[in-house]
Amino acid sequence: MTGFATRQLHAGERPDSGVTPRALPIYLTAGFVMDDFDHAVDHFSTGDGYSYTRVAxxxxxxxxxxxxxxxxxxxxxxxxxxxxxxxxxxxxxxxxxxxxxxxxxxxxxxxxxxxxxxxxxxxxxxxxxxxxxxxxxxxxxxxxxxxxxxxxxxxxxxxxxxxxxxxxxxxxxxxxxxxxxxxxxxxxxxxxxxxxxxxxxxxxxxxxxxxxxxxxxxxxxxxxxxxxxxxxxxxxxxxxxxxxxxxxxxxxxxxxxxxxxxxxxxxxxxxxxxxxxxxxxxETLSLRVERQSANALGVARWLAAQPEVHSVDYSGLDDNPYHALAQRYLPNGQGSVFSFTLRGGTAAAGAFIDALEVFTHMTHLGDVRSLILHLATTSHNQRSPEQLERAGIQAGSIRLSIGIEDLPDLLADLDRGLAAVRALSV
Ligand SMILES: Cc1ncc(COP(=O)(O)O)c(C=O)c1O
Missing domain, CATH: 3.40.640.10 (Type I PLP-dependent aspartate aminotransferase-like (Major domain))
Structure with a gap:
């Protein structure tokens, strides 16, 4: 190999594959080298081994x-x-x-x-x-x-x-x-x-x-x-x-x-x-989901006790219509994504969301951070008023995805939101 262009591609050793890293190695490659002619023939006839990352x-x-x-x-x-x-x-x-x-x-x-x-x-x-x-x-x-x-x-x-x-x-x-x-x-x-x-x-x-x-x-x-x-x-x-x-x-x-x-x-x-x-x-799924579900139950219970809140859709609550099914299918926790509805409609939802400091305002869920989204004006804005009503989504409905933060900090943040809602009607 003498040419620069050839050497910049081929000079040096191939990594020794005889080592065993404890963390999962990243094979960030479009494809895999065929050892010889027979290897290629064998791969294409049996499908064994690796050839191209779109395949495996x-x-x-x-x-x-x-x-x-x-x-x-x-x-x-x-x-x-x-x-x-x-x-x-x-x-x-x-x-x-x-x-x-x-x-x-x-x-x-x-x-x-x-x-x-x-x-x-x-x-x-x-x-x-x-x-x-x-x-x-x-x-x-x-x-x-x-x-x-x-x-x-x-x-x-x-x-x-x-x-x-x-x-x-x-x-x-x-x-x-x-x-x-x-x-x-x-x-x-x-x-x-x-x-x-x-x-x-x-x-x-x-x-x-x-x-x-x-x-x-x-x-x-x-x-x-x-x-x-x-x-x-x-x-x-x-x-x-x-x-x-x-x-x-x-x-x-x-x-x-x-x-x-x-x-x-x-x-x-x-x-x-x-x-x-x-x-x-x-690797940390169970720890996160357990904590997120426990936090979500705490948030749902707290919201359900607030006068500004019309309803909370969380199957972990005793009076939720899905509570019995939740006990049967979700005994380890009812997840951390749910909606609740403010009495004051879109204006209340806007004031609430804009007052929050810990929750992130975004269209995503399942994150370690707590997230919030107003449904009728974002993810569900293609639905007609009748379709929204059929889906149980009202002007004041907000989706939460609860993260792994400390519960008191989440409740304090939501309380900040409710204070902004109360300020609207003063
Ligand atoms: C229940 C559910 N399924 C599928 C998707 C789509 O997943 P992705 O955003 O990874 O394409 C989402 C995204 O929010 C979801 O909530």
Whole structure:
């Protein structure tokens, strides 16, 4: 090697891979060197090993395996955002002319995807208002339905999904129940243990916890029914005559398709660096979620006792309509994202939010810091007044995501907000 351009690329040793770092190493590389000709032939025929980070990366895989383990799933696939996880899961299961049934109370980004975007690709969605009524799901299912979709703790009102009730409907029809469990995390509830087939998370939220990266993950129970006739793209041989996903992967056909086709062809790859940061976050997940849930209960109880507050939507409160379900599904804590409603409408909400010093005003959740957002003018501003009312969101409704700060400091901050509300009416 003599030329400068050649040497600037190839001079020096390759790192010795014989060492074993205790922290997860970051393989921040687009691809991997093939040792020799036979290695390449072998990789392309068996899929074993690593070739290109969009296909597989050791850092990302290590975090995927940890998440699959925590959820009690067979396999997980990490992608670039929670929204990507939702989109590729649905597109990997439902095609043009087919149908989704979804709970009405879901994250606005997912609702928009279903209503505005999947419709363009010939996929329709019907929404179930009372997500805990199995008859309502049953009535919405059509012969073309391929997915039931819901959130374990729906964003933003801290309702609790009766996972087993919806899962039993899904099972009767041989349709997977996909649960977005972002607000719960596997520390609070593991939907696969209650009959769900697929779990999705925005890893940008509690998994990371630090609010520094975006990521999304799909976890599958590995129990795809290979005799099903509803998903020919999983059970029929490929265009080239190669064995079907079901023949090759058995119960893991669904997640294999999400990894090998939806991940690879649609390309929502997570950076290995972000996988590392999500992995770092997960190492303290239970500690954070436990503390955040305890803080949230303290905040909810305090708010419920204030005259300026009309209502508090937190299933940990004894008089909340979801309290019994919370005790059944969320005995370790009811999460830390919930809404409450001020009596004074939008003006009160504005004065309240602008007076806060500890809470951060932003559209994010699951962070170690406490966050606040007015719903009707931000995340839910595309909804009509009737739709807002149906969703239980009023002009004075505010979403909180409670962090790990000292509870007295959070209460003092909220008290500052209420003082600003009182000052409005003087
Ligand atoms: C319940 C839920 N699912 C999915 C998403 C989308 O995740 P991301 O922001 O990582 O794309 C969010 C984001 O707020 C969410 O709250």
């Amino acid at each position: 990366n050791p850092t990302t895989e290590a975090v995927e395996q940890r998440i699959a383990d925590l959820e009690g799933g067979a396999e997980a696939v990490l992608v670039g955002s929670g929204q990507a996880a939702v989109a590729i899961t649905l597109l990997g299961l439902v095609g043009a002319g087919q149908h989704i049934v979804s709970a009405a109370q879901i994250y606005e980004g997912t609702r928009g995807l279903l209503l505005d975007n999947l419709t363009r690709h010939g996929i329709e969605t019907d929404f179930v208002d009372d997500a805990n009524n199995p008859d309502a799901w049953e009535a919405a299912i059509r012969p073309e339905t391929r997915v039931l979709f819901a959130e374990s703790i729906p964003n933003p009102r801290n309702e609790v999904l009766d996972i087993e009730a919806v899962a039993s409907v899904a099972r009767r029809h041989g349709i997977p129940l996909v649960v977005d469990s972002t607000l719960a995390t596997p520390y609070l509830v593991r939907p696969l243990e209650h009959g769900a087939d697929v779990v999705i998370h925005s890893a940008s939220k509690f998994f990371a916890g630090h609010g520094a990266v975006l990521g999304g993950v799909i976890v599958d129970n590995g129990a795809f029914d290979v005799t099903s006739t509803l998903f020919p793209h999983l059970t029929a041989p490929s265009r080239t005559g190669a064995p079907s996903f079901a023949q090759r992967l058995g119960g893991r056909a669904r997640i294999g398709y999400l990894r090998e086709v939806m991940g690879l062809r649609f390309g929502p790859t997570l950076s290995p660096f972000n996988a590392f940061l999500i992995g770092q976050g997960i």
